[in-house]
Amino acid sequence: MxxxxxxxxxxxxxxxxxxxxxxxxxxxxxxxxxxxxxxxxxxxxxxxxxxxxxxxxxxxxxxxxxxxxxxxxxxxxxxxxxxxxxxxxxxxxxxxxxxxxxxxxxxxxxxxxxxxxxxxxxxxxxxxxxxxxxxxxxxxxxxxxxxxxxxxxxxxxxxxxxxxxxxxxxESTVVDLTEEKPLILRHGGITFEELKEIVDIEIFTTRDMKKVKSPGMKYRHYAPNTPLVLATGKLNDMVFKINKLIEEYNKIGENVGIIATHETIHRYPNNIKKRSIGTRDNLYQVSKNLFNILREMDKENLDVIIIESFEKKGLGFAIMERLEKASVSMI
CATH class of the missing domain: 3.90.870.10 (DHBP synthase)
Incomplete structure (x- = not known):
């Protein structure tokens, strides 16, 4: 090349x-x-x-x-x-x-x-x-x-x-304009809230899918080779669940990597591989770092990567859509 x-x-x-x-x-x-x-x-x-x-x-x-x-x-x-x-x-x-x-x-x-x-x-x-x-x-x-x-x-x-x-x-936000009402098929760089200011628009759900009109709708995407686990819930509950899961993996001798945020990175053990994806106050920074960090963690010879989730609001929709597609399980 x-x-x-x-x-x-x-x-x-x-x-x-x-x-x-x-x-x-x-x-x-x-x-x-x-x-x-x-x-x-x-x-x-x-x-x-x-x-x-x-x-x-x-x-x-x-x-x-x-x-x-x-x-x-x-x-x-x-x-x-x-x-x-x-x-x-x-x-x-x-x-x-x-x-x-x-x-x-x-x-x-x-x-x-x-x-x-x-x-x-x-x-x-x-x-x-x-x-x-x-x-x-x-x-x-x-x-x-x-x-x-x-x-x-x-x-x-x-x-x-x-x-x-x-x-x-x-990636870009995808909006279908061929149905009765505009429909977001994939979340991306333009948020639902921004689109709603211009046209009367709804968010696609899987029950609406008749034809795959857009990339990102049907197949698993964005995934590292290392299994990715997505932790969900309110912030303190999520951190608690992740730490419990780390203990379980440690007991069976498996190497765990954590992708967290500036707000929580210090709440995980120092003897594991961990990276901050950015601050929760700046989801544009998080989105910009997302794929690079997934690729970097994939090179660390880990058995599993655990990543924190984000609120489905604004750019959080796009981030979560990709994490849900990339993950093998959610806790």
Whole structure:
């Protein structure tokens, strides 16, 4: 894999035009990009990631003209675009015939967004095509928030990656605009509370699922190789449960790692591997650190990782959605 800098986007855009794949930074996580209208390129994305073919891809665009080229725009879409684009918001819209079925899991809908990242926008503009880009990792693993994460997973699988910064650390929020009422299918960088100010919107539940219109709905995601246990409950009860579980694992000689917060890290034994993910007063910091800490703890030769939970409010929805997907059990 050749690592490109921000001044070498022309090399990356030419690769996209030729049907090759390029990893690139967005404001959320790193994406693995290919021409969204090129069936061969899309097939490569699924092959490289080991991604199930029925898991639709998010198509990245850089202009409203490009959006109109691939999707039918609704009134609610116009309202949300005006407020949140470019930014970490993906919209599910009815797709146009120019988009191959494989890009959208053979549905009549398309997941599309305009990233808020100079490198991503320049790459799309120079390539001259919408770019389909799931996270640039092996399917199911923690999403990549640095070029080193991309190299860990895809170093021998693609030819190019562009180095750059990621700001948010969790993926985009996905909103379905093809049903009677707007519906959040995946929580992310734009919160439910922010969306509610613009449109009358509801949160998806599993009972609503008829078709998998968005990534992150069906399969286990974001998971380290080491089993992850998610501790729930009020703060003091959660700390108590974690310490009891640590005692139980110690009795059988298993190595435990703890991912806690600044407020609680001191309440766990010093003879185990423990890391703070940030402060509960700043969930943006927590979200930015999440995938990096999961990857770092996964290298510590542990038998189990226990992580604290967060209130499902604001960005906490997005954090918890990922932890629930990544964990093998909850206590």
């Amino acid at each position: 050749r690592i490109l800098n921000a001044h070498e986007i022309d090399i990356a855009s030419e690769a996209i035009k030729k049907g090759e794949l390029v990893a690139f930074p967005t404001e959320t996580v790193y994406g693995l990009g290919g021409d969204a209208l090129n069936i061969s390129a899309i097939q490569k994305i699924f092959e490289v990631k080991g991604r199930p073919i029925d898991n639709p891809l998010i198509v990245h665009i850089n202009s409203l003209d490009m959006l109109e080229h691939v999707a039918y725009i609704t009134e609610d879409a116009e309202l949300l675009i005006e407020r949140f684009w470019p930014g970490p918001l993906t919209l599910i819209l009815k797709k146009k015939d120019i988009v191959p079925g494989i890009t959208c899991a053979n549905l009549d809908t398309i997941a599309v967004r305009m990233p808020n990242h100079d490198i991503a926008l320049k790459l799309i503009k120079k390539a001259g095509v919408p770019i389909a880009a799931p996270s640039a990792n092996l399917s199911g693993k923690p999403s990549p928030t640095s070029i080193s994460h991309v190299m860990e997973d895809l170093n021998d699988k693609i030819n190019y990656a562009i180095d750059g910064k990621v700001n948010i650390g969790v």
